[in-house]
Amino acid sequence: MAYAISRTLAELKQECRDLNINVEIEGRETKADYVEALQESYLCSKHNSNPSKHLRLRMNLESPMLAQRYKVLKDEEQQELWQDKNRWYFEKKMDGVRMLMVYTSEVFDFFSRNLSVEDYLPISYQDTVNTAYIDKSVIKDDFILDTEVISLEDNINTAEHTSGGVITETQLQAITAMLALEGPKSIAIQKELDNPIKFYAFDCIWWNGEWLMDKSLRERRKYLRKAIQQLKDAGVKIDLPPASISNKKAFYRAIVKGGGEGVISKNINYEYIPTSSRRREGWIKIKRSMAKTLEMEGIGDTIEAFVSGFDPGDPEKDWAGMVGAIHFSVYLESGDDYKEHKIAKVSGIPMELREEITEVDEMANLRMKRGFYGRVASIDGQCVTARAKRLKHAVIDQWRPDKSPEDCTMERDFLESMIL
Numbered sequence: 150m151a152y153a154i155s156r157t158l159a160e161l162k163q164e165c166r167d168l169n170i171n172v173e174i175e176g177r178e179t180k181a182d183y184v185e186a187l188q189e190s191y192l193c194s195k196h197n198s199n200p201s202k203h204l205r206l207r208m209n210l211e212s213p214m215l216a217q218r219y220k221v222l223k224d225e226e227q228q229e230l231w232q233d234k235n236r237w238y239f240e241k242k243m244d245g246v247r248m249l250m251v252y253t254s255e256v257f258d259f260f261s262r263n264l265s266v267e268d269y270l271p272i273s274y275q276d277t278v279n280t281a282y283i284d285k286s287v288i289k290d291d292f293i294l295d296t297e298v299i300s301l302e303d304n305i306n307t308a309e310h311t312s313g314g315v316i317t318e319t320q321l322q323a324i325t326a327m328l329a330l331e332g333p334k335s336i337a338i339q340k341e342l343d344n345p346i347k348f349y350a351f352d353c354i355w356w357n358g359e360w361l362m363d364k365s366l367r368e369r370r371k372y373l374r375k376a377i378q379q380l381k382d383a384g385v386k387i388d389l390p391p392a393s394i395s396n397k398k399a400f401y402r403a404i405v406k407g408g409g410e411g412v413i414s415k416n417i418n419y420e421y422i423p424t425s426s427r428r429r430e431g432w433i434k435i436k437r438s439m440a441k442t443l444e445m446e447g448i449g450d451t452i453e454a455f456v457s458g459f460d461p462g463d464p465e466k467d468w469a470g471m472v473g474a475i476h477f478s479v480y481l482e483s484g485d486d487y488k489e490h491k492i493a494k495v496s497g498i499p500m501e502l503r504e505e506i507t508e509v510d511e512m513a514n515l516r517m518k519r520g521f522y523g524r525v526a527s528i529d530g531q532c533v534t535a536r537a538k539r540l541k542h543a544v545i546d547q548w549r550p551d552k553s554p555e556d557c558t559m560e561r562d563f564l565e566s567m568i569l
Contacts, residue, residue, distance in 0.1 A: 156180070156266065161187070184269050191268035203251045203258040206293060206355065207271045210423040213247055213262050213295050214352070216413050216432035220563045230414045230433060231397055238394040239412040241404055242434060243349045244321050245299035246328060246551040248274065250348065253291040257283075259298075263553050276332030278346060279339040284383045292376045293355035294348075295421075300324040301345040301386070305338060325550045347386040350377055351413075354421050362421040369421065401435065411436035425555065452540070454479050454492050455554040456524045459506075459517040468500065471507040472517050477528055477543070480554070483561035490564075493528050493543035525552035538564055 156164075161183035165172055172186045188208075192198055200208070219227065230237050251258040257280045261272035278298075300323035306316045307326050317323040324346070327335045339346060353373035354362050361369050373389075380387045393400035401412050414433040422428055454477035462473035474496040481490040506521045526548045530540030 158183070184264070187269045191270060195268060195270075201258075202253060203256070203260075203275075204271065204273070206251055207249060207258075207260045209360075210249075210354075212423060212425045213249060214422050214432060215425060215427045216434040217427040217429045218560065218563060219414075219433055219435045221560050222429060222433065226429065230435070234394055236416050236418055237414050238392055238417060239397045239400055239414055239435075240351060241391040242410045242413050242436065243297040243299060243390055244319075244410050245297040245349070246321075246324050248296050248298045248348075250292075250294040250296050250350070252288065252293075255285040255288070261551070263551075274328055277328055277330070277335045279336045279344055281336075282344060283385055287382045288379045290376065290379065291355075291357050292353055292372065294350045294373065294376055295352035295354060296348045296350045296387075297390070298324060298346055298348050300327065301347050302342055305342070305345075307334075307338065319547075321547065329550065344386065347388070348380075349390045350387055351390055352421060354423070362423060365418045365420065366415060367417045370417075405437045409437075452479065452492060452528050452530075452559070453525055453549060453552055453557050454528050455557050456517075456522050456526075457489070457491065460494065460496075461515050462503070468503050470515065471503040472498070472515075473503075474498070475506075475517075475545075477526065478554075479557045479559045481561050481564065482558055486561075490559075491537075491539060492559075492564075493530060493540040495528065495543050495545055497544055523554050525549045525554065525557060533564065 158178070158180050161180055165183055165186055168187075168190055170186050170190050172182055174182055192200055196204070247262045249260045249262070251260065257275065257278070259274040259278050261274065263272055264270060265272050300320050302323055303319055304317060305323045305326060307330060308315065315326060317326050327338060327346070330338070350373060352366070353369050353376055354360065356372045361372060377387055377389065404412060412435050414435060416431055419428075419431040422431060456475055457478035458476035459472045460474040460476070462468040462471045466473070474494050475498060476491055477493040477495065478489050479492045481488055506518050508516060508518050510516055527546040528540065528543050529546045530543040532541050533539065534541050
């Protein structure tokens with residue numbers, strides 16, 4: 150089992166030693182061995198080994214189901230997505246934060262796909278998402294929905310509620326800023342703006358005590374529609390994502406032209422796989438092309454990568470004595486081989502970011518702040534170089550606080566297909 154946690158194996162082992170946790174290893178040593186041991190320890194200390202029903206349900210899932218990359222598919226598999234109207238349909242890829250909505254006994258909980266770096270347990274936003282306005286009496290069933298949550302407001306000023314706050318400019322920035330606030334402050338903003346949070350629900354994986362994951366998506370959507378209707382009746386802002394089955398190329402082009410990320414192609418007959426594996430038989434993400442270098446009617450992919458290092462600033466530049474460039478890496482997969490690969494070096498950094506991430510140690514050595522390592526961003530570039538296999542003239546498109554380094558995986562074949 151893999152986990153979306155930004156800790157190295159050495160760091161996990163050291164934390165277990167510091168907490169006097171004995172970890173028994175069977176077979177090849179993995180991060181999962183230590184994460185599971187740490188989870189058990191924190192469950193005991195924080196929850197007396199008796200977590201809430203919602204947390205127990207969430208811990209049954211390694212991860213929400215993930216989508217495979219379009220470019221990994223063979224040509225005939227790609228064509229099937231566009232042509233087959235019996236199995237594959239397209240759903241708009243929403244630019245928000247992935248969240249599992251759990252509802253039982255008139256209580257809501259909302260879980261991130263990632264684990265906390267403090268206690269290695271699933272991150273809950275139960276105290277951060279306002280549910281006080283919801284009429285729970287009209288919700289008759291219990292369920293777990295797989296959703297993407299967005300903000301209906303682009304411009305949200307969090308500076309009025311916390312020091313170091315910001316004025317957001319996009320839906321993604323707005324929703325991540327609200328979720329990053331302390332619960333009471335986030336809820337205060339939501340109340341001021343008439344609850345600007347909206348859910349797009351695309352799957353139902355648990356219903357009245359029964360897991361639905363072995364059922365086909367066609368069957369699961371029957372339960373999904375029931376849950377959405379009950380939530381709407383209760384006052385929740387929630388919908389199915391826009392979708393198409395008959396004119397998929399026009400649907401895709403309209404989304405990209407409108408500035409959207411792309412689509413997720415879904416197999417209506419496939420089960421729900423709650424792991425970090427990406428099954429080519431289930432969900433496929435088709436994103437807009439990277440700087441228009443992957444031309445197939447505009448179809449391609451962007452790159453999500455994590456911060457892995459830095460270069461010091463040029464002594465002759467204004468940013469001498471600060472971080473000069475940020476290194477980004479991905480995890481390259483090829484068969485059973487899985488290793489880190491530096492994909493880009495970004496030197497075009499705003500001065501305020503340079504100042505924020507730079508520090509000097511006790512020996513007067515320049516370094517990047519430790520907490521900045523592992524942060525994920527969507528990055529863009531002109532092309533991939535043949536020799537180093539890195540993005541040329543790389544830039545940061547946007548930061549993705551909802552992602553972790555384990556999300557930044559890439560097939561070696563996919564990387565090599567981008568070499569021009």
